[in-house]
Amino acid sequence: MTEIRTPRLLLRRWLDDDLVPLSEIQADPVVMRGVGDGRPRSLEQTAEDIEAWEEEWDEEGFGMFAVELLGSGELAGAVGLSVAGTPAEVAGQVTISWRLGRVFWGQGYASEAAHATLEFALQDRGLDRVAAVCRAGDRASANVLGKLGMQAEGTAQHPVHGHDLAVYGIDLTQYQE
Structure with missing residues:
Protein backbone atom coordinates (compact mmCIF):
# COMPACT_ATOMS: atom_id res chain seq x y z
CA MET A 1 0.00 0.00 0.00
CA THR A 2 1.41 3.36 -1.02
CA GLU A 3 1.68 5.87 1.81
CA ILE A 4 3.58 9.12 2.21
CA ARG A 5 4.17 10.80 5.56
CA THR A 6 4.92 14.48 5.82
CA PRO A 7 5.48 16.36 9.08
CA ARG A 8 1.71 16.78 9.59
CA LEU A 9 -0.02 14.56 7.05
CA LEU A 10 -0.49 10.99 5.92
CA LEU A 11 -1.19 10.56 2.22
CA ARG A 12 -2.70 7.13 1.66
CA ARG A 13 -5.08 5.06 -0.42
CA TRP A 14 -8.81 5.29 0.21
CA LEU A 15 -10.71 3.44 2.95
CA ASP A 16 -14.45 2.77 3.21
CA ASP A 17 -14.60 5.15 6.19
CA ASP A 18 -13.43 8.03 3.96
CA LEU A 19 -16.64 8.20 1.92
CA VAL A 20 -18.78 10.27 4.28
CA PRO A 21 -16.09 12.82 5.27
CA LEU A 22 -15.02 13.29 1.64
CA SER A 23 -18.66 13.60 0.62
CA GLU A 24 -19.09 16.39 3.16
CA ILE A 25 -16.04 18.18 1.71
CA GLN A 26 -17.28 17.75 -1.86
CA ALA A 27 -20.79 18.92 -0.91
CA ASP A 28 -19.36 22.38 -0.14
CA PRO A 29 -19.90 24.67 -3.15
CA VAL A 30 -16.97 26.89 -2.11
CA VAL A 31 -14.57 23.92 -2.09
CA MET A 32 -15.86 22.63 -5.41
CA ARG A 33 -16.03 25.92 -7.33
CA GLY A 34 -12.64 25.23 -8.93
CA VAL A 35 -13.20 21.53 -9.61
CA GLY A 36 -14.77 20.29 -12.84
CA ASP A 37 -18.05 22.07 -13.47
CA GLY A 38 -17.80 23.83 -10.11
CA ARG A 39 -20.86 22.12 -8.64
CA PRO A 40 -20.98 20.24 -5.33
CA ARG A 41 -20.99 16.45 -5.55
CA GLU A 59 -3.93 0.94 -13.78
CA GLU A 60 -1.31 3.71 -13.61
CA GLY A 61 0.52 3.19 -10.32
CA PHE A 62 -0.59 6.62 -9.09
CA GLY A 63 -3.82 8.41 -8.29
CA MET A 64 -5.52 10.63 -5.77
CA PHE A 65 -4.43 10.17 -2.16
CA ALA A 66 -6.65 10.56 0.87
CA VAL A 67 -5.11 13.34 3.00
CA GLU A 68 -5.27 12.51 6.71
CA LEU A 69 -4.07 14.73 9.56
CA LEU A 70 -1.49 12.80 11.57
CA GLY A 71 -2.46 14.44 14.84
CA SER A 72 -6.18 13.68 14.75
CA GLY A 73 -6.70 11.08 12.01
CA GLU A 74 -9.22 13.45 10.42
CA LEU A 75 -9.70 13.34 6.65
CA ALA A 76 -8.70 16.76 5.28
CA GLY A 77 -9.38 16.01 1.61
CA ALA A 78 -7.65 14.64 -1.47
CA GLU A 89 -3.39 21.63 -23.70
CA VAL A 90 -2.73 18.91 -21.10
CA ALA A 91 -4.66 15.93 -22.47
CA GLY A 92 -2.70 12.73 -21.90
CA GLN A 93 -0.35 14.39 -19.42
CA VAL A 94 -0.15 13.59 -15.72
CA THR A 95 -1.64 16.43 -13.69
CA ILE A 96 -1.59 17.24 -10.00
CA SER A 97 -4.67 18.47 -8.18
CA TRP A 98 -6.15 18.76 -4.71
CA ARG A 99 -9.26 19.62 -2.77
CA LEU A 100 -9.33 20.17 0.96
CA GLY A 101 -12.19 20.93 3.32
CA ARG A 102 -12.55 24.65 3.97
CA VAL A 103 -11.67 24.25 7.65
CA PHE A 104 -8.20 23.11 6.51
CA TRP A 105 -7.49 26.10 4.25
CA GLY A 106 -4.81 28.64 5.07
CA GLN A 107 -2.69 26.26 7.15
CA GLY A 108 -0.24 25.09 4.50
CA TYR A 109 -1.75 21.61 4.17
CA ALA A 110 -2.36 21.92 0.41
CA SER A 111 1.24 22.97 -0.21
CA GLU A 112 2.61 20.25 2.07
CA ALA A 113 0.51 17.50 0.48
CA ALA A 114 1.09 18.74 -3.09
CA HIS A 115 4.86 18.98 -2.57
CA ALA A 116 4.99 15.38 -1.30
CA THR A 117 2.84 14.27 -4.26
CA LEU A 118 5.04 16.08 -6.78
CA GLU A 119 8.15 14.48 -5.26
CA PHE A 120 6.41 11.08 -5.44
CA ALA A 121 5.60 11.68 -9.13
CA LEU A 122 9.04 12.80 -10.23
CA GLN A 123 11.25 10.68 -7.99
CA ASP A 124 9.30 7.57 -6.99
CA ARG A 125 7.24 7.09 -10.16
CA GLY A 126 9.92 8.38 -12.52
CA LEU A 127 7.74 10.85 -14.40
CA ASP A 128 9.58 13.47 -16.46
CA ARG A 129 6.83 16.10 -16.25
CA VAL A 130 3.76 17.03 -14.23
CA ALA A 131 1.18 19.59 -15.33
CA ALA A 132 -1.61 21.39 -13.49
CA VAL A 133 -4.70 23.34 -14.44
CA CYS A 134 -6.61 25.79 -12.30
CA ARG A 135 -9.34 28.30 -12.93
CA ALA A 136 -8.00 31.63 -14.10
CA GLY A 137 -7.95 33.98 -11.14
CA ASP A 138 -7.73 31.23 -8.50
CA ARG A 139 -4.97 32.90 -6.50
CA ALA A 140 -4.84 30.28 -3.76
CA SER A 141 -4.19 27.43 -6.21
CA ALA A 142 -1.76 29.53 -8.24
CA ASN A 143 0.12 30.27 -5.01
CA VAL A 144 0.44 26.56 -4.22
CA LEU A 145 1.60 25.85 -7.78
CA GLY A 146 4.22 28.59 -7.46
CA LYS A 147 5.48 27.07 -4.21
CA LEU A 148 5.90 23.78 -6.07
CA GLY A 149 8.10 25.50 -8.63
CA MET A 150 5.55 25.02 -11.39
CA GLN A 151 5.64 27.60 -14.19
CA ALA A 152 2.65 29.23 -15.87
CA GLU A 153 2.63 27.93 -19.44
CA GLY A 154 -0.44 29.54 -20.90
CA THR A 155 -4.18 29.53 -20.82
CA ALA A 156 -6.96 27.25 -21.96
CA GLN A 157 -10.70 27.12 -21.92
CA HIS A 158 -12.66 24.34 -20.28
CA PRO A 159 -14.04 22.42 -23.26
CA VAL A 160 -17.40 21.68 -21.64
CA HIS A 161 -18.06 24.50 -19.18
CA GLY A 162 -16.30 27.31 -21.02
CA HIS A 163 -14.47 28.96 -18.11
CA ASP A 164 -10.92 30.22 -18.49
CA LEU A 165 -8.09 28.08 -17.14
CA ALA A 166 -4.43 28.66 -16.34
CA VAL A 167 -2.02 25.89 -17.34
CA TYR A 168 1.14 25.13 -15.34
CA GLY A 169 3.91 22.60 -15.65
CA ILE A 170 7.23 21.44 -14.29
CA ASP A 171 9.84 19.12 -15.78
CA LEU A 172 12.15 16.90 -13.80
CA THR A 173 15.05 19.17 -14.80
CA GLN A 174 13.30 22.16 -13.17
CA TYR A 175 12.33 20.36 -9.98
CA GLN A 176 14.15 21.20 -6.76
CA GLU A 177 13.33 19.35 -3.54
Whole structure:
Protein backbone atom coordinates (compact mmCIF):
# COMPACT_ATOMS: atom_id res chain seq x y z
CA MET A 1 0.00 0.00 0.00
CA THR A 2 1.41 3.36 -1.02
CA GLU A 3 1.68 5.87 1.81
CA ILE A 4 3.58 9.12 2.21
CA ARG A 5 4.17 10.80 5.56
CA THR A 6 4.92 14.48 5.82
CA PRO A 7 5.48 16.36 9.08
CA ARG A 8 1.71 16.78 9.59
CA LEU A 9 -0.02 14.56 7.05
CA LEU A 10 -0.49 10.99 5.92
CA LEU A 11 -1.19 10.56 2.22
CA ARG A 12 -2.70 7.13 1.66
CA ARG A 13 -5.08 5.06 -0.42
CA TRP A 14 -8.81 5.29 0.21
CA LEU A 15 -10.71 3.44 2.95
CA ASP A 16 -14.45 2.77 3.21
CA ASP A 17 -14.60 5.15 6.19
CA ASP A 18 -13.43 8.03 3.96
CA LEU A 19 -16.64 8.20 1.92
CA VAL A 20 -18.78 10.27 4.28
CA PRO A 21 -16.09 12.82 5.27
CA LEU A 22 -15.02 13.29 1.64
CA SER A 23 -18.66 13.60 0.62
CA GLU A 24 -19.09 16.39 3.16
CA ILE A 25 -16.04 18.18 1.71
CA GLN A 26 -17.28 17.75 -1.86
CA ALA A 27 -20.79 18.92 -0.91
CA ASP A 28 -19.36 22.38 -0.14
CA PRO A 29 -19.90 24.67 -3.15
CA VAL A 30 -16.97 26.89 -2.11
CA VAL A 31 -14.57 23.92 -2.09
CA MET A 32 -15.86 22.63 -5.41
CA ARG A 33 -16.03 25.92 -7.33
CA GLY A 34 -12.64 25.23 -8.93
CA VAL A 35 -13.20 21.53 -9.61
CA GLY A 36 -14.77 20.29 -12.84
CA ASP A 37 -18.05 22.07 -13.47
CA GLY A 38 -17.80 23.83 -10.11
CA ARG A 39 -20.86 22.12 -8.64
CA PRO A 40 -20.98 20.24 -5.33
CA ARG A 41 -20.99 16.45 -5.55
CA SER A 42 -23.43 14.05 -3.93
CA LEU A 43 -22.58 11.04 -1.77
CA GLU A 44 -23.09 8.79 -4.82
CA GLN A 45 -20.86 10.97 -7.01
CA THR A 46 -18.18 10.98 -4.30
CA ALA A 47 -18.32 7.18 -4.15
CA GLU A 48 -17.83 7.14 -7.94
CA ASP A 49 -14.87 9.53 -7.57
CA ILE A 50 -13.16 7.29 -5.02
CA GLU A 51 -13.80 4.22 -7.18
CA ALA A 52 -12.31 5.95 -10.24
CA TRP A 53 -9.30 7.13 -8.24
CA GLU A 54 -8.66 3.61 -6.96
CA GLU A 55 -8.95 2.23 -10.51
CA GLU A 56 -6.36 4.77 -11.66
CA TRP A 57 -4.05 3.60 -8.86
CA ASP A 58 -4.41 0.02 -10.11
CA GLU A 59 -3.93 0.94 -13.78
CA GLU A 60 -1.31 3.71 -13.61
CA GLY A 61 0.52 3.19 -10.32
CA PHE A 62 -0.59 6.62 -9.09
CA GLY A 63 -3.82 8.41 -8.29
CA MET A 64 -5.52 10.63 -5.77
CA PHE A 65 -4.43 10.17 -2.16
CA ALA A 66 -6.65 10.56 0.87
CA VAL A 67 -5.11 13.34 3.00
CA GLU A 68 -5.27 12.51 6.71
CA LEU A 69 -4.07 14.73 9.56
CA LEU A 70 -1.49 12.80 11.57
CA GLY A 71 -2.46 14.44 14.84
CA SER A 72 -6.18 13.68 14.75
CA GLY A 73 -6.70 11.08 12.01
CA GLU A 74 -9.22 13.45 10.42
CA LEU A 75 -9.70 13.34 6.65
CA ALA A 76 -8.70 16.76 5.28
CA GLY A 77 -9.38 16.01 1.61
CA ALA A 78 -7.65 14.64 -1.47
CA VAL A 79 -4.45 15.34 -3.39
CA GLY A 80 -2.87 13.42 -6.18
CA LEU A 81 -2.14 12.65 -9.77
CA SER A 82 -4.30 11.75 -12.73
CA VAL A 83 -3.99 11.45 -16.48
CA ALA A 84 -5.81 14.47 -17.90
CA GLY A 85 -8.50 14.02 -20.50
CA THR A 86 -9.07 17.74 -20.99
CA PRO A 87 -8.33 20.49 -21.80
CA ALA A 88 -6.42 19.70 -24.99
CA GLU A 89 -3.39 21.63 -23.70
CA VAL A 90 -2.73 18.91 -21.10
CA ALA A 91 -4.66 15.93 -22.47
CA GLY A 92 -2.70 12.73 -21.90
CA GLN A 93 -0.35 14.39 -19.42
CA VAL A 94 -0.15 13.59 -15.72
CA THR A 95 -1.64 16.43 -13.69
CA ILE A 96 -1.59 17.24 -10.00
CA SER A 97 -4.67 18.47 -8.18
CA TRP A 98 -6.15 18.76 -4.71
CA ARG A 99 -9.26 19.62 -2.77
CA LEU A 100 -9.33 20.17 0.96
CA GLY A 101 -12.19 20.93 3.32
CA ARG A 102 -12.55 24.65 3.97
CA VAL A 103 -11.67 24.25 7.65
CA PHE A 104 -8.20 23.11 6.51
CA TRP A 105 -7.49 26.10 4.25
CA GLY A 106 -4.81 28.64 5.07
CA GLN A 107 -2.69 26.26 7.15
CA GLY A 108 -0.24 25.09 4.50
CA TYR A 109 -1.75 21.61 4.17
CA ALA A 110 -2.36 21.92 0.41
CA SER A 111 1.24 22.97 -0.21
CA GLU A 112 2.61 20.25 2.07
CA ALA A 113 0.51 17.50 0.48
CA ALA A 114 1.09 18.74 -3.09
CA HIS A 115 4.86 18.98 -2.57
CA ALA A 116 4.99 15.38 -1.30
CA THR A 117 2.84 14.27 -4.26
CA LEU A 118 5.04 16.08 -6.78
CA GLU A 119 8.15 14.48 -5.26
CA PHE A 120 6.41 11.08 -5.44
CA ALA A 121 5.60 11.68 -9.13
CA LEU A 122 9.04 12.80 -10.23
CA GLN A 123 11.25 10.68 -7.99
CA ASP A 124 9.30 7.57 -6.99
CA ARG A 125 7.24 7.09 -10.16
CA GLY A 126 9.92 8.38 -12.52
CA LEU A 127 7.74 10.85 -14.40
CA ASP A 128 9.58 13.47 -16.46
CA ARG A 129 6.83 16.10 -16.25
CA VAL A 130 3.76 17.03 -14.23
CA ALA A 131 1.18 19.59 -15.33
CA ALA A 132 -1.61 21.39 -13.49
CA VAL A 133 -4.70 23.34 -14.44
CA CYS A 134 -6.61 25.79 -12.30
CA ARG A 135 -9.34 28.30 -12.93
CA ALA A 136 -8.00 31.63 -14.10
CA GLY A 137 -7.95 33.98 -11.14
CA ASP A 138 -7.73 31.23 -8.50
CA ARG A 139 -4.97 32.90 -6.50
CA ALA A 140 -4.84 30.28 -3.76
CA SER A 141 -4.19 27.43 -6.21
CA ALA A 142 -1.76 29.53 -8.24
CA ASN A 143 0.12 30.27 -5.01
CA VAL A 144 0.44 26.56 -4.22
CA LEU A 145 1.60 25.85 -7.78
CA GLY A 146 4.22 28.59 -7.46
CA LYS A 147 5.48 27.07 -4.21
CA LEU A 148 5.90 23.78 -6.07
CA GLY A 149 8.10 25.50 -8.63
CA MET A 150 5.55 25.02 -11.39
CA GLN A 151 5.64 27.60 -14.19
CA ALA A 152 2.65 29.23 -15.87
CA GLU A 153 2.63 27.93 -19.44
CA GLY A 154 -0.44 29.54 -20.90
CA THR A 155 -4.18 29.53 -20.82
CA ALA A 156 -6.96 27.25 -21.96
CA GLN A 157 -10.70 27.12 -21.92
CA HIS A 158 -12.66 24.34 -20.28
CA PRO A 159 -14.04 22.42 -23.26
CA VAL A 160 -17.40 21.68 -21.64
CA HIS A 161 -18.06 24.50 -19.18
CA GLY A 162 -16.30 27.31 -21.02
CA HIS A 163 -14.47 28.96 -18.11
CA ASP A 164 -10.92 30.22 -18.49
CA LEU A 165 -8.09 28.08 -17.14
CA ALA A 166 -4.43 28.66 -16.34
CA VAL A 167 -2.02 25.89 -17.34
CA TYR A 168 1.14 25.13 -15.34
CA GLY A 169 3.91 22.60 -15.65
CA ILE A 170 7.23 21.44 -14.29
CA ASP A 171 9.84 19.12 -15.78
CA LEU A 172 12.15 16.90 -13.80
CA THR A 173 15.05 19.17 -14.80
CA GLN A 174 13.30 22.16 -13.17
CA TYR A 175 12.33 20.36 -9.98
CA GLN A 176 14.15 21.20 -6.76
CA GLU A 177 13.33 19.35 -3.54
